[in-house]
Amino acid sequence: RKEVEQDPGPFNVPEGATVAFNCTYSNSASQSFFWYRQDCRKEPKLLMSVYSSGNEDGRFTAQLNRASQYISLLIRDSKLSDSATYLCVVNKVSGNTGKLIFGQGTTLQVKP
Amino acid sequence: EPEVTQTPSHQVTQMGQEVILRCVPISNHLYFYWYRQILGQKVEFLVSFYNNEISEKSEIFDDQFSVERPDGSNFTLKIRSTKLEDSAMYFCASSPTLKLFFGSGTQLSVL
Numbered sequence: 001r002k003e004v005e006q007d008p009g010p011f012n013v014p015e016g017a018t019v020a021f022n023c024t025y026s027n028s029a030s031q032s033f034f035w036y037r038q039d040c041r042k043e044p045k046l047l048m049s050v051y052s053s054g055n056e057d058g059r060f061t062a063q064l065n066r067a068s069q070y071i072s073l074l075i076r077d078s079k080l081s082d083s084a085t086y087l088c089v090v091n092k093v094s095g096n097t098g099k100l101i102f103g104q105g106t107t108l109q110v111k112p
Numbered sequence: 113e114p115e116v117t118q119t120p121s122h123q124v125t126q127m128g129q130e131v132i133l134r135c136v137p138i139s140n141h142l143y144f145y146w147y148r149q150i151l152g153q154k155v156e157f158l159v160s161f162y163n164n165e166i167s168e169k170s171e172i173f174d175d176q177f178s179v180e181r182p183d184g185s186n187f188t189l190k191i192r193s194t195k196l197e198d199s200a201m202y203f204c205a206s207s208p209t210l211k212l213f214f215g216s217g218t219q220l221s222v223l
Contacts, residue, residue: 032210034211038155041201041219042216042217043203043214043215043216043217044155044203044212044214045214046211046212046213049211087154087155099145099157099160099168100157100210100212101157102147102154102155102156102157103154104153104154105154
C-alpha cells in the first residue's frame with residue numbers, strides 16, 4: 001500500500017463548482033497532515049494544515065478521519081485560479097525529526 | 113516575507129559530472145530538507161538535516177549524494193557523479209517545526 005494515496009484526476013469542473021479531494025495514508029502513527037498546492041513546474045506551497053476537528057480557511061475545508069486514515073479537502077465556489085495540483089502530505093516521525101511524505105497529487109482544472 | 117532561495121534555477125550537466133545545488137534557508141529555521149520531483153511524478157524525500165548533521169535519508173540518497181551547511185546560511189546538495197536518472201527538479205525546504213517552506217527549485221538536466 002502506498003504511504004499516501006490520492007486519486008490523480010484530473011478533475012475538470014466549471015467555475016463556481018464545489019469539488020472534493022480524498023486522500024488515504026498508511027501509517028497510523030502519523031501525527032500531522034497538510035494540503036499543499038503545486039502549480040505547474042513550481043514549488044509546493046502550503047495551503048492549509050489539517051486538524052482532527054476539521055478546519056476551514058475561506059472557501060477551503062479540510063477534514064481528517066484518523067480511524068479511517070483518511071483526509072479530505074473541499075473547495076467551494078471554485079475559481080479559475082484554483083487550477084493546480086493538490087498534494088496530500090503526511091508527516092512520518094522518526095526519532096527527533098519528522099519528514100513529510102507527499103501523495104502524487106490530484107490535478108484540478110477549473111474551466112470558465 | 114522571508115523565503116527559501118535556491119540557485120541556480122536551471123543546471124545542465126554531462127553524465128558523470130559533479131553538481132552542487134545551493135540553498136539559503138529561512139534564517140531562523142532549524143530543519144532543512146532536500147526533496148526531488150522527476151517530471152510527472154510525486155515529490156520525493158531525499159534527506160533531512162538538523163543540528164549540523166543528517167537526521168534521516170531515503171534510499172535515493174546513496175553515496176553519490178552529500179549535503180553540507182558550510183556556513184551559517186547556505187545548505188548545499190552535491191551529486192558526485194550524475195546519472196541520467198538524476199534529472200529532476202530539486203527542492204530545498206526549511207522548517208521551524210513540521211510545516212515546510214520550499215524554495216523555487218533547481219531544474220537539473222543530465223545529458
